Amino acid sequence: MPKIALLSGSLRRESSNTAVIATIRRILEQQxxxxxxxxxLRSFPPFDEDVERAGGTEGSRAVAxxxxxxxxxxxxxxxYNGYPPGMLKNALDWLSRPPGGGVVKGMPVGIASASPxxxxxxxVQPRLAEILTNSGAVVVECAPPVTVGNAVALRTPEGIITDAAVHADLERLVADVLAAVGAPATAPVTG
Ligand SMILES: Cc1cc2nc3c(=O)[nH]c(=O)nc-3n(C[C@H](O)[C@H](O)[C@H](O)COP(=O)(O)O)c2cc1C
Incomplete structure (x- = not known):
């Protein structure tokens, strides 16, 4: 019974990346x-080794x-200027801890990106992949990478993406992630 954690790199209320994540959630829930x-992202306070040494915050502990x-x-x-937003890097820094045995160590991680x-x-993807690899995670190979262009326009008022081509790409990412955890898709992943 695979359990998949989902993380949008944007804080924005009408974020297209959050819409991508919401769409991926729907696809996974069909499995x-x-x-x-x-x-x-907001669960993670600004990374501070003093806070970490004191056991983190309630939010950082719960989300980790x-x-x-x-x-x-x-x-x-x-x-953001070609790199992951600072808040996402901050979250990944928390998840890379403790040193040598971080939360994401050995964990398969699938990547998508979206922009207008x-x-x-x-x-952003090779840069995000590098941060994840340096944190001990195992980036799931997805070829070609899943990128959602024109994403702000494609976001529906319900906060998902229904475009058929994008949906097919997100299904491919989900299938690759499920294969990486040894739990191949149990049903065709259709919208
Ligand atoms: C500080 C900043 C830097 C940005 N840099 C880039 C960039 O390098 N490449 C790009 O495609 N879009 C860039 N954008 C535009 C974002 O892709 C756009 O705001 C996008 O909608 C953010 O994702 P979201 O819809 O999930 O919030 C930037 C936006 C901000 C606020």
Whole structure:
């Protein structure tokens, strides 16, 4: 019974990356026995080793435990000047701890990116992958990478993405992540 943690790299209320994550959640929920768990960027305080030494905050402890209990993590990130937003880097710093045995150590992580432009934030993906690899996570190979261009326009008022081509790409990402945790898709992943 795979449990997949989901994390949007944007705080924005009408975020297209959060819409990507919401769509991925729907796809995963169609899979028999598959559980999802939402991870909120705001749960992580600014990383501070003094706070960490004192045991973290209630929020950081709770969310780290939720990620630790998952079999895999899926992130959708915007590109901010070509890099993941600072809040996402901050969350990943928390999840890289403790040193040598961090929360995401050995965990398969699938990556998507979304932007209002045509490239769909493609340039953020190798940078995000590098941070994850340095944190001990195992980035799930997804070829070609899942990038959602024109994403702000594609977001529906319900906060999901129904575009058929994007949906097919997100299904492919989900299938790759499920395969990485040894729990291949149990049903066709259709919208
Ligand atoms: C500080 C900042 C830097 C940005 N840099 C990029 C960029 O390098 N590439 C890009 O495609 N979009 C860039 N954008 C535009 C974001 O892709 C856009 O705001 C996007 O909608 C954010 O994702 P969201 O819809 O999930 O909030 C930037 C936006 C901000 C606020």
């Amino acid at each position: 028999e026995g598959c559980e999802t768990v939402d991870i909120a 435990a939720r990620v630790a209990a998952a079999d895999a993590l899926i992130i959708s990130s915007p590109a 432009g045509r490239a769909g934030g493609a340039n």
